[in-house]
Amino acid sequence: xxxxxxxxxxxxxxxxxxEQLVAVDDVSFHVNKGELFGLIGPDGAGKTSxxxxxxxxxLPEKGTAKVDGYDIVADYKQIRKTVGYMPGKFSLYSDLTxxxxxxxxATVFGTTIAQNYHLIEDVYVQIEPFKNRRAGKLSGGMxxxxxxxxxxxxxxxxxxxxxxxxxxxPVSRKEFWEMLKRLKAQHIxxxxxxxxxxxxxxxxxxxxxxxxxxLSINTPQIMIQQYPEQLYAIKADQMYELIKALRKYPEVxxxxxFGEYAHVSFNGSFEDNKLKTYLKTEGLTQxxxxxxxxxxxxxxxxxxxx
Amino acid sequence: MEQFINFVKKEFAHVWRDKKTLLILFGMPVIQILIFxxxxxxxxxxxxxxxxxxxxxxxxxxxxxRIAASRYFDIQRSVMNNEQMxxxxxxxxxxxxVVFPAGFNESLLHQRKxxxxxxxxxxDPNTASMLTNYVSSIIQDYQNSIDKTAAISYSxxxxxxxxxxxxxxxxxxxxxxxxxxxxxxxxxxxxxxxxVKEKETGTMEVxxxxxxxxxxxxxxxxxxxxxxxxxxxxxxLLLSVYVLDLPVNGSxxxxxxxxxxxxxxxxSLGIFISVKTNSQQMAMxxxxxxxxxxxxxxxxxxxxxxxxxxxxxxxxxxxxxxWFYLIVKSIMIKGLGFSAIWKETLILGGITLVLLVxxxxxxxxxxx
Amino acid sequence: MEYVxxxxxxxxxxxxxxxxxxxxxxxxxxxxxxxxxxxxxxxxTAMRMLCGLSIPxxxxxxxxxxxxYKQTEEIKRNIGYMSQxxxxxxxxxxxxxxxxxxxxxxxxxxxxxxxxxxxxEQLGLKNEAKKLVASLPLGWKQxxxxxxxxxxxxxxxxxxxxxxxxxPVTRRQFWDLIYEASAKGITVFVTxxxxxxxxxxxxxxxxxxxxxxxxxxxxxxKSQFKASSMDQVFYQLARGAKRSD
Numbered sequence: 039x040x041x042x043x044x045x046x047x048x049x050x051x052x053x054x055x056x057e058q059l060v061a062v063d064d065v066s067f068h069v070n071k072g073e074l075f076g077l078i079g080p081d082g083a084g085k086t087s088x089x090x091x092x093x094x095x096x097l098p099e100k101g102t103a104k105v106d107g108y109d110i111v112a113d114y115k116q117i118r119k120t121v122g123y124m125p126g127k128f129s130l131y132s133d134l135t136x137x138x139x140x141x142x143x144a145t146v147f148g149t150t151i152a153q154n155y156h157l158i159e160d161v162y163v164q165i166e167p168f169k170n171r172r173a174g175k176l177s178g179g180m181x182x183x184x185x186x187x188x189x190x191x192x193x194x195x196x197x198x199x200x201x202x203x204x205x206x207x208p209v210s211r212k213e214f215w216e217m218l219k220r221l222k223a224q225h226i227x228x229x230x231x232x233x234x235x236x237x238x239x240x241x242x243x244x245x246x247x248x249x250x251x252x253l254s255i256n257t258p259q260i261m262i263q264q265y266p267e268q269l270y271a272i273k274a275d276q277m278y279e280l281i282k283a284l285r286k287y288p289e290v291x292x293x294x295x296f297g298e299y300a301h302v303s304f305n306g307s308f309e310d311n312k313l314k315t316y317l318k319t320e321g322l323t324q325x326x327x328x329x330x331x332x333x334x335x336x337x338x339x340x341x342x343x344x
Numbered sequence: 345m346e347q348f349i350n351f352v353k354k355e356f357a358h359v360w361r362d363k364k365t366l367l368i369l370f371g372m373p374v375i376q377i378l379i380f381x382x383x384x385x386x387x388x389x390x391x392x393x394x395x396x397x398x399x400x401x402x403x404x405x406x407x408x409x410r411i412a413a414s415r416y417f418d419i420q421r422s423v424m425n426n427e428q429m430x431x432x433x434x435x436x437x438x439x440x441x442v443v444f445p446a447g448f449n450e451s452l453l454h455q456r457k458x459x460x461x462x463x464x465x466x467x468d469p470n471t472a473s474m475l476t477n478y479v480s481s482i483i484q485d486y487q488n489s490i491d492k493t494a495a496i497s498y499s500x501x502x503x504x505x506x507x508x509x510x511x512x513x514x515x516x517x518x519x520x521x522x523x524x525x526x527x528x529x530x531x532x533x534x535x536x537x538x539x540v541k542e543k544e545t546g547t548m549e550v551x552x553x554x555x556x557x558x559x560x561x562x563x564x565x566x567x568x569x570x571x572x573x574x575x576x577x578x579x580x581l582l583l584s585v586y587v588l589d590l591p592v593n594g595s596x597x598x599x600x601x602x603x604x605x606x607x608x609x610x611x612s613l614g615i616f617i618s619v620k621t622n623s624q625q626m627a628m629x630x631x632x633x634x635x636x637x638x639x640x641x642x643x644x645x646x647x648x649x650x651x652x653x654x655x656x657x658x659x660x661x662x663x664x665x666x667w668f669y670l671i672v673k674s675i676m677i678k679g680l681g682f683s684a685i686w687k688e689t690l691i692l693g694g695i696t697l698v699l700l701v702x703x704x705x706x707x708x709x710x711x712x
Numbered sequence: 713m714e715y716v717x718x719x720x721x722x723x724x725x726x727x728x729x730x731x732x733x734x735x736x737x738x739x740x741x742x743x744x745x746x747x748x749x750x751x752x753x754x755x756x757t758a759m760r761m762l763c764g765l766s767i768p769x770x771x772x773x774x775x776x777x778x779x780x781y782k783q784t785e786e787i788k789r790n791i792g793y794m795s796q797x798x799x800x801x802x803x804x805x806x807x808x809x810x811x812x813x814x815x816x817x818x819x820x821x822x823x824x825x826x827x828x829x830x831x832x833e834q835l836g837l838k839n840e841a842k843k844l845v846a847s848l849p850l851g852w853k854q855x856x857x858x859x860x861x862x863x864x865x866x867x868x869x870x871x872x873x874x875x876x877x878x879x880p881v882t883r884r885q886f887w888d889l890i891y892e893a894s895a896k897g898i899t900v901f902v903t904x905x906x907x908x909x910x911x912x913x914x915x916x917x918x919x920x921x922x923x924x925x926x927x928x929x930x931x932x933x934k935s936q937f938k939a940s941s942m943d944q945v946f947y948q949l950a951r952g953a954k955r956s957d
Binding site for chain 1: 750751850851873876877879884887891905906908911946951
């Protein structure tokens, strides 16, 4: 079986419990071979349910999906042989050492560490000095690296990483994404989910997801280009006062805090000086106004508010 | 196969590295045997005894003399009527009494046969049967000693009466009971917990999304506990033979074979619980309440099943521990062979088969 | 200046491991103080000491004017606490949670009633009052949880990664709540992994390997480290960290 896409999802739906709470609602997307595809959305958006259906752990209620050309329901055994999966709450065996964990997962997949060492080498050398340490005694960042090694050891064609960076500090997050970039160079297709919007730009293409529905699929660059209004970043000495003042200003369409600035979009024309004067009368000082390019987070906020 | 062996090795590592659990696993049977053994079968020394000698002849005096000399008994006093004796029993002053009927020596000499009555407070059945055994053996000794000097043998027939609990029901044959309990605990609870733990930590998800067969996952989880349980059986038997002086009267091999069957029963139950629960606490609670209690209540180990209401007696038939308890008792204490226990074995085997099929059927290859 | 938190060489050792190493800082009344650090830098240990849950090994500290060694009960009565992991009872309704937490912080039934109603009004949760917390979306839970933590108007509220996994709109609504609390005079002590949120704080401290390596306003820190964003400041400091949790 061959297919143009590494992952192909058509109208996937999943509900839970008696109340039929909809976790995944008519989701369709595809991932090209060798692509780094991100599912971006907050907790409870349905990311994990999608991952579990694609890794054959859950049966979809409606819709179909193929991974590597195999149907997720009929050919589940094939999929289990070829994919790598790192679940969100994955915490490895805390009472086994790094090496034992890795060796165990290698044998489960019918391979050895030596056979595919080149794949994990990059990541493994960072934790190898501690290979006799038990996984329970590792830091969050190290655990995450070990988990990635375990998911990679059998040379999967498609790698599923469910929220690999949640709860991890910014430095470790950055390192993790650098590792993913290098993996991509090895022609492994990667589907990754994250609640961190700033990680979106590191993916080839992304799907923004909320309440089980996909809001938008595209490359991060195109999404940013599609942002309809000119966005301004405004700063003053008092952030909260600034936002309250801006929200009262009639021409302001939307306004929210964004780091040290407030991101603001306007209805119709916007006059720099008029706004500055207004803000000054509101008691604000050190006012700075500048146009800024939107980010994925701005785009996501826009989608959520519509 | 190599995969499988590695999996089993990993399971052993889990068990081995969790020192606290390991201590409980192997310490529990030892402690239980010792507690049950010494609390219930502590050798009785210097028990207060009453003699009612209505004969007052040579033979009765000689036997009384022997009882007094024994380290097991202190003759509290002699009484002359039943009322006094009964009062002493009721006050708990004595546990046992010996009654010589009038003309004891005479009937022994002329009819070569005499009767003697031994009464015991059987509200503590274990002590009672031990004490009556001691008295009986003292009488037997005496009989042997007079036999040597006579051409025709004498026969003293001790008539034993157990007061308050005439049939000695529920006499704690505790070793088989403890075996059932320990195996239940180790296999059901530990297996259930170890599988549910993998669900909790998310490793089960990874194992499912691998070419490794889900059934093998379960099997390799069960094997370490099978071996651990056999070790426990061995340690219980060693303790009971060498510390408590309770020999295994029947075949040890048969005993191990039957234990293995029961262990498989328990493992199936453990797997079943693990399939139905998602947290370690839940698995533990169900194992304890749902498995441990019925074992204590319905195996016949603590409470005689015959005294239960009919409905409960029927329920007790569904408790695997009941059959295992009967089997072990038959082999260990009565020294019976397979021909005597094939029915129980068949029933236990049937229950096991059903449990195994149900638990393996309900084990899901997916998460929900 | 009124200090709500004041520490002097506050240290916590576990055996020969120094989790928090001589940290000294002050937090002013009504300030929003960001407490940042990589995983394992000692943030949680420090926060536990300040909440009166853990006795320091050495150094001094007062929280809301009470000593962290001797007056831990008084401290607990004057603070609010909320974390991503523990917030509300999922199997109780919104109203029951408010009643329960109001009760344990010593509010009278009348106060709980009036303040609870205000809270539901403010969060727009009036129609959800009788619903189980488990049925609410995560963002609402977090907002509710915060409002409950400040229901008794504590002098200071500790927030441990309050916005983890929350969508960007709800995250901002959450910060609106923080600003409001601060405007009412409540000091906010917050940890976060979102660096843009660090910018919303009046001042931030960054812990590395048990020590506070930087403490200032976001603007000053950026100029001090010649960085364009807090992300870069953090990266420069934490990259050299030797240890992690």
